[in-house]
Amino acid sequence: MGLGNKFKEVKKAYAEANKLLGDLIKVTPSSKIVGDLAQFMVQNSLTRQEVEEKADELSFPLSVVEYLQGYIGIPHGGFPEPLRSKVLKDLSRIEGRPGASLPAMDFKALEQQLKKKHEDITPEDVMSAAMYPKVFDEFKEFNSQFGPVECLNTRLFLEGPKIAEEFEVELERGKTLHIKALALGDLNKAGQREVFFELNGQLRSVLVKDTVAIKEMHFHPKALKDVKGQIGAPMPGKVIAIKVKEGASIEKGQPLCVLSAMKMETVVNSPMSGTIKKIYVKTDMSLEGDDLILEIE
Template sequence: MSHFKVSVNENEPITVTSEELMGLDIHPITENEQHVLYQNKGYHAQIKTTDFNHKEFEVKINNNLYNVKIFNELDVLIKDMGFEVGASKFVNDIKAPMPGLILDIQVTEGNEVQEGSPLLILEAMKMENVLTSPRAGIIKSIKINKGDAVDKNQLLIEFE
């Protein structure tokens, strides 16, 4: 059984197990909204924004807005070892965080980008996700085309 650390609104992280996640009963309402049943209680959930590079999400639940950060076991270990500062500066490629469809590519080979610059739009689970640059750098190569279907962890973009 795996576990995750979840921090909501900058509060102390709590541990959530994969078994607890399996206890959620999720029913899509629209492409961005879900009805979630948990322990016989209903919740209206909407993912407002996603930042896959920093594992941060803005989620609206029953009209209350929450900023959520998710850390897996490796993230916690890296933080405990003191290596989290500047870790994203060494990322040399962008891989698909989930399977989906490339809707748009917003850079070309040779472009100089800054941290946070939009790179491409990936549609997954009927949601458009903007993948942004984890660091400043120059685009070395783009391994996909607009309209391509991609698998999780497929190489999308490489940096010089």
């Protein structure tokens, strides 16, 4: 999310975010909710007082909004007001324990649904999909595209191998791949490079998207903060949904699009009523903070 060099600021903002949310007891997922708000505050240079004053205008992380709706229950001491009312406006609220109003889960039916979408399904997969349906689907799609990445060590997974580096990947007992990274090809028009490597002594190559180079190839306009109708990304992230179309009439507070980064989703809401003049983003596009999403007139 580009905040690695601001870790001290994030830690300080975490304490302020915690106070804003009512001094939460820290367990998963409440600790993550506070962290999401802290990163949001640092990314947008917001103080605790500014968050409280502008709460009805800001596009908060989805985890913060759902917490205030009551999705993880009622915190000890109750929800912070007037922050809760300013953030939620007309959104629904859950009273009492969220699980009490959930319908019974049909695990057999869920298993059959999963088997239609994915090949091999284990009992653990069914439990994962029941608790985290969206994350589970993303995980299965990732594995389908990239294979059993859990066989790689942490450094190779996060950074990739160095040129001329040799390493082993044990797929299962008695089945080990010997891989050596050889060279990188030139960047093509699609933002890809051909990566050359040896696999068990045989020369192979594969096209890999160069995400760093793609960012340099495309210049995205920034939202001008003094122009009210220009809506910028509140945080870096990928566009996972666009909720409006050009020419559509919208109301203040209406969802415009959804961004996702590091397991944190943010619904970008309209700060004003008007008409969508132009949309500058597409689904799956990666944005930096303040990148222009759309214009309202």
